[in-house]
Amino acid sequence: MIEEHDDKTIRCPRVGGEVNFRFCRFENNMLPCRLIVGCWQMQMDISKFLEDHYSKEELKRIFVPPKPKIQSLVDLIEKAKREGSAE
Template structure:
């Protein structure tokens, strides 16, 4: 087993979900990118800062650490779009 696989299997208690989850989940949860809280959660367990620098560009890091919340209008439009699709299927 590679050290990457070992890291993926490390577990901690997620403050968002409440249960134990593996690092793999934390590094892929935002559409394949890491959770915005990954630094704070994993810092006590290993050098997560270096890990992120090795695996992601500075731009990617900036984006997943500071995701832009969807504005209300986009969310509303998505809900309307889903409702339309549901109605079309009937």
């Protein structure tokens, strides 16, 4: 059952306070945080949990490296340009 670890808590290096596993499961656009393996590996078999509950496609999306901020900005500007020229 995917909710079985939801009430476990840990100190989150990103939030700077305590969070529960449920938070970590949804942190990344409703998918698990990409740091979930490092954070939870001492508390449970996190690799097995991910394999059991997420597809290969979802796992790829979870662990895709974040775009550098400047690339995200360029993408946003290009998207805005495309949408602006579509009118």
